Amino acid sequence: MAVIKETEKIVNPLQESALNKKGLCDYVINIASGCLHGCTFCYVPSTPAIRTRQTQLSEKGVSNPQMDWGKYLLVRENVPELLEKKLSRKKTWLITPSGQGVVMLCSGTDPYQNKETASITRSSVEILSKYKKRVRILTRGLLWTDDLDILIRSNVTLGMSLPYLDDELSRKIEPQAPPPSRRYEALLKGYKAGCRLYVAMAPTPPTMTLHDFKRHLEKIIAINPEVIFWEPINARGSNGKRMVAAGLDFASTVMTKKSWAECFKRQWDDIETAAQEVGCKDRLHIWPDPELRGYVEDTRLEQWLYKPTVEKWDSLAKT
Numbered sequence: 001m002a003v004i005k006e007t008e009k010i011v012n013p014l015q016e017s018a019l020n021k022k023g024l025c026d027y028v029i030n031i032a033s034g035c036l037h038g039c040t041f042c043y044v045p046s047t048p049a050i051r052t053r054q055t056q057l058s059e060k061g062v063s064n065p066q067m068d069w070g071k072y073l074l075v076r077e078n079v080p081e082l083l084e085k086k087l088s089r090k091k092t093w094l095i096t097p098s099g100q101g102v103v104m105l106c107s108g109t110d111p112y113q114n115k116e117t118a119s120i121t122r123s124s125v126e127i128l129s130k131y132k133k134r135v136r137i138l139t140r141g142l143l144w145t146d147d148l149d150i151l152i153r154s155n156v157t158l159g160m161s162l163p164y165l166d167d168e169l170s171r172k173i174e175p176q177a178p179p180p181s182r183r184y185e186a187l188l189k190g191y192k193a194g195c196r197l198y199v200a201m202a203p204t205p206p207t208m209t210l211h212d213f214k215r216h217l218e219k220i221i222a223i224n225p226e227v228i229f230w231e232p233i234n235a236r237g238s239n240g241k242r243m244v245a246a247g248l249d250f251a252s253t254v255m256t257k258k259s260w261a262e263c264f265k266r267q268w269d270d271i272e273t274a275a276q277e278v279g280c281k282d283r284l285h286i287w288p289d290p291e292l293r294g295y296v297e298d299t300r301l302e303q304w305l306y307k308p309t310v311e312k313w314d315s316l317a318k319t
């Protein structure tokens with residue numbers, strides 16, 4: 001399928017989010033359907049955000065939204081205008097202990113994947129800042145370094161997904177995203193400019209070892225992230241099939257619940273040991289999966305579910 005780039009209209013740009021479970025936010029703004037980075041492990045095409053839109057996507061020429069993930073992008077150009085209207089009228093603001101009232105861009109696409117999305121993201125961040133909202137950006141893109149003038153603010157934290165620093169491996173796993181070495185350079189630029197930063201060391205492939213985690217964390221702490229999120233690859237949906245189709249043999253080793261849970265436990269122990277040895281365990285934030293119940297002790301799991309991060313935020317305007 002040729003790459004499809006279109007636009008679409010939405011009604012509500014600001015959605016309450018369940019990602020407070022991971023300490024990320026209470027609201028999300030998704031500025032597009034689809035994502036041109038096309039990460040093979042991406043779970044988004046398996047979620048209702050895409051599954052419930054098969055008809056609309058088919059009208060745009062996308063016949064198989066799951067297997068064609070990475071080949072379509074429907075940009076929501078009206079997000080900034082709708083967001084301004086919504087915030088000007090909004091009387092209440094959800095603030096949970098673990099979500100902290102934060103608005104995240106984005107959970108289902110990359111906010112800085114190209115110039116069109118970068119422009120919508122920039123306008124949205126400016127509006128959110130005008131209304132004194134806390135903002136969390138999560139991206140694999142590099143274009144945010146052009147927006148440092150609006151991102152270096154105490155209400156904004158910028159995070160990049162950086163599970164490893166192996167560019168060759170990245171070409172197979174996240175084929176259309178900028179290579180990790182370039183992402184790291186962008187983070188260094190943000191660090192030198194004084195940006196609040198975090199890293200999502202996620203998702204890590206099952207081939208990574210304690211030694212790999214240590215080497216990676218040593219590089220990461222050089223950009224002084226406030227928090228380092230971690231989770232391993234979960235290959236149990238249609239993403240597992242995409243990984244296998246992309247020639248990623250390791251995916252077949254974690255496609256059953258038992259093998260995935262065992263890998264999760266091993267890497268969880270390894271990342272905690274590595275963080276302890278590197279001296280950043282206080283900043284490590286595990287993203288647990290409730291499906292691990294029965295494989296790890298309940299107390300170990302519950303310790304991380306809905307846990308606030310160690311990030312510090314300024315006080316928040318309620319409206």
Ligand code: SF4
Pocket residue numbers: 035036037038039042043044107108109110140177
């Ligand atoms: S950048 Fe994020 S949303 Fe886009 S394909 Fe990769 S994991 Fe999915």
